[in-house]
Amino acid sequence: MDAKVLQKNLLELIRRTSVELPSDVVRSIEAGARKEAAGSNAKYAFDVIRENIGMAKVKSQPLCQDTGTIIVYADLPSWCDEKTFRKAYEKATAEATKVGYLRQNSVDAITGANSGDNLGPGSPSFHFHQASGKALTVRMMLKGGGCENVSTQYSLPDSRLGAGRDLEGVRRCILDSALQAQGKGCGPGILGVCVGGDRGTGYIAAKETLFRELDDVNEDARLAKLEKRIVKEANGLGVGPMGFGGATTLLGVKITHRNRVPASFFVSVAYMCWAFRRNGFVLSEGGRISRWLYPS
């Protein structure tokens, strides 16, 4: 494929991700809004959120000014090597920043200097895998700093929470993370959770599980039950949207697991804000997008 065609498609992917929310997220927000009392601050927050979703799409401008860490997963077929993809994606990123689909959001960690084009060491954050077929599949997520800052990791046992190395312990950690976040992560939030792994792989898997659709059901019946229970219990905490108080604290919990070493038992929680920007597509070698993975 011509590099320019790839770049153009990637720019459109970035644009859509920044300005549109997937339909599963919108449905979940609508359901949350219906639960809040008329005239409450929580209802007001939902009204503004809903108006914002519509406006961003129509104006083709970022839903949220914090266009976040750019997290990219690419399944590469034989016709597209890593270097080619990286180059095309970086060019698309710089262009998206220039026209305002993305904020200048990449800062040198030592000097504090903003690169101005969202490029730099680790930025964007790429994850490459080999595709089994001939198509190029790209998934991406924009994860803002507010929700990243309230993401957290527990090492069990945890005496403060009375959390042992079992699913009850996991439940206590996840509920605590929702409590600690209050309104700081732009709730109502969605939690991606990984049980096990090491500290690094745990966080990565926690974020990856956010690629699941909000209304799907976990294949593992034990985890499906736990996910449902935690959403219900967290909503009973009354933190509410923006931490204003209210009935909707979480829109969803998605739990996955990774094997751990006997000595470690981590619970990693990736908090995602309501402005849950994820999208993706399947692209043929001829440069045609055959499918959008999270239609709005």
Added chain:
Amino acid sequence: MLLEAPFTEEKIRALHVGDLVEITGVIFTGRDAVHKYLHDGGKPPVDLKDSIIYHCGPVVVKENGKWVVKAAGPTTSAREEPYQGPLMEQYGIRAVIGKGGMGPKTLQYCQKVGGVYLHAIGGAAQVLAERVIAVKGVHLAEKFGSPEAIWEFQVDRFPAVVTMDSHGQSLHAQVLADSTEKFKSLLG
């Protein structure tokens, strides 16, 4: 209710937790770098007397020689907790717009100096950008980069909820206390 410039102590003291306000006048963005800079003794490039500081790193691009605000929602305010109160007192900042609320130190200063915390809806960058009707100027952009600069925004009916007032009330403290109680009973 309308909150129009000039933002006097009298107007601010009349606000209470739960009030929905619409702000009209000039507000200044300022976030992490600006707060640290002022705290470390940096000279403010604008007059902050009776001002409103907006915790926001907007997306602003230049189109045909003119600044255009593409997105301008609030950022998390808690990071400015060490600096906010003393800066309110030192420079006469009357109100802070942000999200997620602030802590007991800022609440104390709100009481002392006649200040208020206004919670904008996090993530609502389009609804809020729509209320920015003009960019009057930008300061410290070279030094700190565009998101961390001080942008002077002329706003018209910019909406926010009072969540911390000058009477010692904080919605955030209340929600934290209530939800912590419920959490304890869930854990048994």
